[in-house]
Amino acid sequence: MKQNRIIDSMRFNMNPLEKYSWLIAVFVALVLSGMTPASARVVFEDDFQDGNADGWAGNAGRGDLRLTTFAGNVSVRLTRDASIVRRIEVNESSTLDVSVDIAATGLEKNDICKVEVSTDAKNWQLLGVIGDGKDDGTTLHNVRGSIDAEKGIEYLLVGLRVDGNAENDICWFDNINVTSQLDFGLLQHELPHAVYWSSENISGAFSTAVFETQKNAGIPKKNYSGTLNLKGGPVEHFEVYNDAFEYYPENPSIKTLPSLSISFVQNGSAVIPVTRGAIKSDHPDWEWIIEPGNIWLRDDGEVQISLPFALMERNANCVHNGLLTFRINQKGQTSSAIYQIGAETCAYLQFDLWGTTSVDYAVHEVEQFRSINDAYTEELSARLETKPIENLPNAKEYGASDEVAPSSMTLYGYVDGPTHYVGGCETRFGSYPFCDVMDVPSYSWAKSLVGGVGLMRLEKIYPNVKNALVSDYVPACTTDDWAGVRFEDLLDMASGVYNSDVYDEDESSAEMRAFFVAPSHTEKIEIACKGFARQQEPGKRFVYRTADTYILGVAMNAFLRVKTEDIEADFYDDLIVPIWNQLGLSPLVNKTRRTYDHERQPFTGWGLVLHRNDIALISNFLQRGGRIEGEPVLDEEMLSAAFQQNPDDRGLPAVIDEQRYQNGFWAWNAGPSLRCEGDEWIPAMSGYGGLSAAFMPNGSTYYYISDGYAFAWRRAAIASNKQKPFCEGTE
Template identity: 50%
Template sequence: MILPRLFVRNLLLAACLFATPTMVAAQTYLDEDFQDGDANGWQSDARKGKIGLTTYAGNISLKMTRDAYAIRKLEDISSPRVRISAVFAAEKLEGDDACILEASPDGAQWFEIGRVEDGQDDAVTLHPVTQVLDIESAHLYLGARIKGNASNDTCWVDNISVVGMRRVADLPTSLDPDVLWAGQVAVAPVSMQAFAPPTEPLAPLRSLSGTLRFSASQATGFELLEDAFNYAPTADRLNHLPAIEMGFVHDGTDLIPVQRGPRPSDHPDWEWIIEPGVIWRRVNGHVRASLPFALQERNANCLHNGVLTFEIGPDGQTSDMVYQIGSETCAYLQFNLWGSAPITVDLGPLPDSDATLRAYREEVSRRLPTRPLSELSFRDQLGHSTEVTPEAMTALGYVKNGTHFTAPCPTRFGDYPFCDVLDLPSYSWAKSMIAGVASMRLEKLYPGAMDALISDYVPACRDWKDVTFQHALDMATGYYASDVYDEDEASEGSRQFFIADSHEQKIDLACTLYDRRSAPGETFVYHTTDTYLLGTAITAFLREKTGRAEADIFDDLIRPLWDALGTSPVVRQTRRTYDDVGQVFTGWGLTLHRDDIAKIAAFLHDGGRIKGKPMLDPDMLSDALQKRVRPVGLRAVIDNQRYKNGFWAWNAGLSLGCEADLYVPAMSGYGGLTLALIPNGHTYYYISDGHAFAWARAAKASHGDTPFCEISS
């Protein structure tokens, strides 16, 4: 779990924030988490089972057994469309037993929203169910029930919500010229189609390279959709965009920012990422520019994706900039934002324009070939609604035989028009992509390096005498407070670690948060602090071995690999502490494009080779990818899951009908990021933020396409 810094902001700022009339919460008709300890408003019937509230680890949910149900009536619904969602955990389901969420306009005719079935009933995993419905009346019935036939058939339901939404079909598909040119306020969001170029854009007739300047500005509209940690009362500039100065060049219809990747700002919450877009001639003689962008949370990994557009007239006059955000990968903070603001554009040649053009042309030329995901015969099993909430989806893809099959990137205002450069967070994928890969590279360059002691390279951990680099990579240091999954990671001390700006603060917490509980190498306990310690130790190790004071885990071990693979500029940098140390976060903090995901996965599938040359320690990579006769790694959370060298592995053998255990390696990231390195050489991934991590359907579909039960080292 990775928590950001916003929740520590001063509560005294609340009055200032809520005085802003444009910041409103989305219309929420139900937000039921049962934490008040009652189920008021719900009519329940236990029938032959039992129903009632139950508490586990401080969380209260509604427990139902056998055939119990609960119904609630909602009144005064004014939205034309609502998103209905909940999460279920289940136990002892068999056959056609199921936990079911359903809705009805009249209490008689019911429509299923979603269900959890046999195979999803480990009593631990929370499975989201959701659906968007058009509403014809002002009231709605909502029902949660269990379809079972035995007293031990059990469902827990929680986090039930009904939220009003717009219909994309009702949104304007073009921008009002007065919003661009006459200073008219953008009073409502529009379809993402309004920001998209025509199918065959015409290139400008003259060079339009130059510099755009934008002063910090409050958004015209801001709708808060999700605020799990109650940030809104404490973040006074959440609905303000930072100032920016951006050089850009164009190559035909391609419009390329000179500076790529996250851009530091003095804004307390946000940092810009501007991506390449399109510039084209319009029939009225104007030139329109459209650029994808993201707001990345300061000192964190959340990304809120949007598009900005402006026009340049024949005389060089510039319109206002219009912008809109309608999607994110951020489980705890979600919003719609839109507005317009004056900008200045100074046209003229830039000193580094030729290098910018060459780099971008190479970037595009080295992308993997793509095809629509719909061309796969098993497309309906990928990103299935029983495994990941459609409304929470940001990106979905599958790589097979060198071809990258991709799905559209949905937003609340229609499909994102620049999916190839949509900015995606790594969260804890970085534990594999940075910590895991860097460790394998280190061991390749310096055999035996992973046996080095943390205490020798991190002075603040001087008491960790027998904890090795390998132990930290495996999250088996023996230092923890609780071995119950996520208790340490969700603790107050862990939160303080994440929000700390400086390396000194982070490393002090990482070394002192926990006491010694077991011998190193015995017990897996999920700690991002362990991965941060490892990154710190590896950097110190490199500086000792090379004699270079600037040696760095990312710049020396990771970036050369990404450069050779032809990845995008955004993944060739990473989040660091904000002090002079600039320590790599190691366990989170990458920004990716979907092509980067496909390339890095292909590199791992290929044995960590570049141009045929192995770049990683082969034994460590084999262990991470479970290419041994027996599974490798410590038990991780549940019996059929392992963790080794920064990678998870799930035993898919039983689910696939294999004769023996078959552990499939995977990466997992906070909020709903999953990447499976399937043994048949294929890669399946999705990036979402609805706390979903399941991928058994996709594994079965991949096995049906190219069987891998018998594949081994």
């Protein structure tokens, strides 16, 4: 390959086809992403989002090569016979997986976009191609393959090329990933006794099997309700894979654990934490979430307790899932605790950690014993029946690896009435043993579930509150910029107050970053109300701004306090939590992220933590029109509009014509993809990094939690329509 330098950060005016291509790919859930196993370690990745192609070398040939960008998405565009290559240093002896996303247009006959790899710069292996028939200019197709990397291989070359004969033969390349597969068989499946009871260090990562209940284990004869105390401090092993904001170098405290003191109640083989949800701490980075775990009597006479936990980023919504276990001997002494994190839902900070730490478990009576046990029994009874998602017809279309990379997937499922088909729940060290209580973040699903449900509930109780003026209830928003802005305008993200109407520019601006990191309500509301200017009349244009949803939460709190004459009224605790409790959701959802001051203002636009059964129960609730025991608890008109049941009220165009935003919910016109006779709008929730929930018109819901920036569920929509048709004219 003759090589010359790619021009970094080249910008150009894209033609309409190019604009359409990338908007569809990013925002209309047609993105197809690469396949790498959840156990993979990232060796190399490049999505060109930094606006340059450092490290790549290329040859324009008779064509052209450049970076293109639109709506925040950057990719490499090659035409005719242009090519680029990247040398990747490799220090691996396991199998390497290579994944590349490709979109194309103008390909005919023998024209192809192709990916090649080489380990010696002489012999090239064709990894994959796309050609005529896959060049609609709208769909990203994934090309992937594996290379057996023997010891001694120094580097891997990845080549991207167009084999065309005309300038209109165009290939876009994006999301290049090289990962190394971890062999679970090489992991430790049982840790030596000395690791628990002496200062012996852990030699490396270990399998999640270490945390599973021992086969043929018994239940301890005595009750082990009591309190766990963990001192916290530095972890033994910490390895960062992705730190997009370069947070770690400036904040080494992220490789330390907070201290912890938490009580448990034993219920048979279960140990249930008295405190559920995020536990406030003085740690600058992390807060613990402890979930119900298992207790068993080992065959050596010791009692072992295994707990699922998560570290949630302070003042944010990233969740890193882990496991912790320790033993209690016959003298009542507590061993060291073994802990490990190898999974997360966090697009910008990903790491593995493991080690041991000293703990003390004091057995004693717990006052809340009966109430905690009763609540846990109710929690279990509210869980829908689960079945493997493989039991579904067309099962491969749900959680498809060419829509969402398995390495990015946390959980996914398909909710069909009383049955919850489940998949995912993998970590980099094996399957998570506690899938039912694996913690996942909501991110912007909260715009639907807190902002949307909150205003719909308020509207049900106090009709026409949706038309109340923000300036009457939020003192910081009383300038002329906010004149005439209604509560519902905020929910629609159509306040008319913004600095840029280009998608994501306001959301990723310096002002919004300051808004997100501000710990107090005073700081947040000052930025939200005064950091942006009036551009047009409210209710006319959708501009994605989390600040609008935050202001809505402030306004709803103020309105509720006026109406109830209660200065401590809280719209989340008083209006939404009772709905969650009636639905049987986990105690986890009774909390939401709040400001760290006396106001404790709910974030409204992000900040929930959920279990997969919570997602299923909420989905069914919304699909049945917001009814509980047949009675609507939400405003029916608002929910009907959000769920696209009123053809005269689709909502505002959201970035492109095929997409709408209405009352906190997105919607996509799936009619063309499903080959319906007319439009078929599917409402959805979308969350930062790769969270999607699609509410199919047949009453089912497909969802997934991931963190690889993929928002793809077209295949699931097609499969659901085949299973229970909801549009006419399907071929």
